[in-house]
Amino acid sequence: xxxxxxxxxxxxxxxxxxxxxxxxxxxxxxxxxxxxxxxxxxxxxxxxxxxxxxxxxxxxxxxxxxxxxxxxxxxxxxxxxxxxxxxxxxxxxxxxxxxxxxxxxxxxxxxxxxxxxxxxxxxxxxxxxxxxxxxxxxxxxxxxxxxxxxxxxxxxxxxxxxxxxxxxxxxxxxxxxxxxx
Amino acid sequence: xxxxxxxxxxxxxxxxxxxxxxxxxxxxxxxxxxxxxxxxxxxxxxxxxxxxxxxxxxxxxxxxxxxxxxxxxxxxxxxxxxxxxxxxxxxxxxxxxxxxxxxxxxxxxxxxxxxxxxxxxxxxxxxxxxxxxxxxxxxxxxxxxxxxxxxxxxxxxxxxxxxxxxxxxxxxxxxxxxxxxxxxxxxxxxxxxxxxxxxxxxxxxxxx
Numbered sequence: 089x090x091x092x093x094x095x096x097x098x099x100x101x102x103x104x105x106x107x108x109x110x111x112x113x114x115x116x117x118x119x120x121x122x123x124x125x126x127x128x129x130x131x132x133x134x135x136x137x138x139x140x141x142x143x144x145x146x147x148x149x150x151x152x153x154x155x156x157x158x159x160x161x162x163x164x165x166x167x168x169x170x171x172x173x174x175x176x177x178x179x180x181x182x183x184x185x186x187x188x189x190x191x192x193x194x195x196x197x198x199x200x201x202x203x204x205x206x207x208x209x210x211x212x213x214x215x216x217x218x219x220x221x222x223x224x225x226x227x228x229x230x231x232x233x234x235x236x237x238x239x240x241x242x243x244x245x246x247x248x249x250x251x252x253x254x255x256x257x258x259x260x261x262x263x264x265x266x267x268x269x
Numbered sequence: 270x271x272x273x274x275x276x277x278x279x280x281x282x283x284x285x286x287x288x289x290x291x292x293x294x295x296x297x298x299x300x301x302x303x304x305x306x307x308x309x310x311x312x313x314x315x316x317x318x319x320x321x322x323x324x325x326x327x328x329x330x331x332x333x334x335x336x337x338x339x340x341x342x343x344x345x346x347x348x349x350x351x352x353x354x355x356x357x358x359x360x361x362x363x364x365x366x367x368x369x370x371x372x373x374x375x376x377x378x379x380x381x382x383x384x385x386x387x388x389x390x391x392x393x394x395x396x397x398x399x400x401x402x403x404x405x406x407x408x409x410x411x412x413x414x415x416x417x418x419x420x421x422x423x424x425x426x427x428x429x430x431x432x433x434x435x436x437x438x439x440x441x442x443x444x445x446x447x448x449x450x451x452x453x454x455x456x457x458x459x460x461x462x463x464x465x466x467x468x469x470x471x472x473x474x475x476x477x
Contacts (some may be wrong), residue, residue, distance in 0.1 A: 101428035105402070107409065136434045140403035143384065144377050145364040148293040149307055153285045160278065163315070268330045 096126045104137045166262060273322065276322050285314050292338045293407055298400045299342035301385050303358050309345060313338040335405065336415040338387070343393055390437050395430035402427060
């Protein structure tokens with residue numbers, strides 16, 4: 089009875105977990121027999137413990153494990169894709185570096201031989217003209233078959249722009265999710 | 270386990286199957302909402318998957334998983350803004366209990382409701398030790414490992430948690446609960462009293 093109430097309360101908690109030694113248990117029992125306040129506390133604490141004993145277990149949703157595995161598969165696919173992208177970028181950079189060495193030689197060649205550089209420039213202009221002609225031809229074809237060529241081109245452009253925008257947003261979101269992890 | 274660590278997805282799927290019940294129930298009791306518990310369980314297993322290579326085999330695997338789950342739930346509770354509405358769980362979702370007659374299902378739902386209400390009033394660290402002690406039947410040592418604390422801290426936290434539950438029930442019984450004016454709270458008081466009495470009547474495992 090001389091022991092402070094708080095200490096008994098702690099002992100009761102330990103007793104509920106079966107964590108007292110035989111001697112400690114005997115002492116506690118003796119104290120409970122002579123202290124009605126602590127005996128009441130013991131009954132109440134037993135009640136609290138009883139509230140949680142053999143608690144109801146909830147069954148997980150039936151597809152939970154499958155959903156987890158699906159997310160993991162998606163994640164793995166994404167990682168594999170990123171790995172491939174990184175490898176391709178590396179290869180591209182290496183290729184560019186390898187190509188840059190002869191190009192450096194080429195630039196001095198172009199300075200020394202202006203006729204050569206003019207020929208290259210003319211070839212590029214011709215290629216651009218061909219591309220333009222192809223594009224115009226496409227427009228004429230579209231107009232001929234559908235009557236409203238400009239609208240079709242505009243629509244194709246819009247679809248392409250939206251697809252690019254959506255793709256970019258998704259890429260950003262995934263990147264952010266990975267960074268957050 | 271070793272196969273899963275080497276990236277075998279089938280082996281990992283078996284791990285998910287084996288540990289989904291303890292993880293899901295920990296999340297459900299921590300968060301109090303079944304739908305949130307599902308999300309938390311998925312996130313826990315994703316974290317387990319990404320950290321599998323850092324798992325130290327000298328640790329108990331279940332403790333490691335439960336530690337990830339409890340950290341995630343505590344984080345989630347901290348991020349949570351505002352009160353969440355409790356939803357009832359359909360009775361078929363309760364796991365079979367060999368000591369439970371079919372007609373007791375309604376009682377079990379009622380008991381779940383009371384437990385949820387009591388747990389919701391507890392601060393997170395107290396809630397966590399109560400769940401690990403009673404739902405997962407873990408020792409002080411294991412609880413200490415999961416919660417990154419010491420055995421003596423776990424002992425005192427469990428003690429304080431029990432005291433807090435008792436105080437909460439006493440408040441409800443005495444009608445001092447701040448929300449007592451509301452009807453549901455009166456029923457909490459009644460349930461608290463009934464539960465306390467019912468559990469007192471039940472035979473104990475460790476008679477003193």
